[in-house]
Amino acid sequence: MQIGTYLTKQISSDTYTFNSIGPKGIIELRIIISKDDREASNYHNLAFGVWNKILNDIDDKIELKRRYGSSSCDGSSNSNFIYENHPQSLLYIEGSNSIRTRKYQMGISKDVNNIPPSLGILGLIDENLLxxxxxxxxxxxxxRNTNYHAFLLYTK
Known part of the structure; x- marks a missing residue:
């Protein structure tokens, strides 16, 4: 399997791993899609980040570019790959902090024209922000140019 130019291995039904190679070395990244039992049966959370082998979990607070000289793969490739494997999911995406959520938003804005027409993206906005x-x-x-708290990807 591939996410964009990243060779991807499916570890379990909801976990995928791939490596990013930067000037400071190889970074193992993982995507974990987990079902949220409090919501509709097709509502899932997408977790993405550097794999921490000691904690056996994703570390979604690491800044890839700062620490490794590499950035993560693009959002349109992620969305295509995920929906090939989870076609009826509603995927909830929120950064581990407001800066990370903003980076996700900038990535979506950059790639929004490359996302297939069969996928939709919603943004969670605060109407009382002002x-x-x-x-x-x-x-x-x-x-574009709207600040969101989270994102929801869905099939149309």
Missing amino acids: NEALPALKWEHFR
């Missing part, structure tokens, strides 16, 4: 009222979160179709 007011001091309680947050009023709602999903809307993804728009």
Whole structure:
């Protein structure tokens, strides 16, 4: 299997591994798709990051470019690969912090024209962002130059 130019190995039904090669070495990355039992049966969370062999878990706080001189693979390749393997999933994506979520948003904005027409992207926006009222979160179709708290990928 491949994600873009990355040779990908499926470890289990919901876990994929691949390596990114940068100037400072090889980095093992993983994608884990987990079902959220609190939501509809096809609602899943997407976790992505550097594989920590000691903790046996993903470390989604590592800045790849700063630490390894490499950046992660592009979003359109990720979305194509994931939906080939999980075609009816609603995939929830949120960064481990606001900076990471912003990076995901910039990646989606850059690749939005390469995402197949069969996939849709929603962004979670706070309608009361300019007011001091309680947050009023709602999903809307993804728009460039709009700050979102999270993203939802779905098949149309």
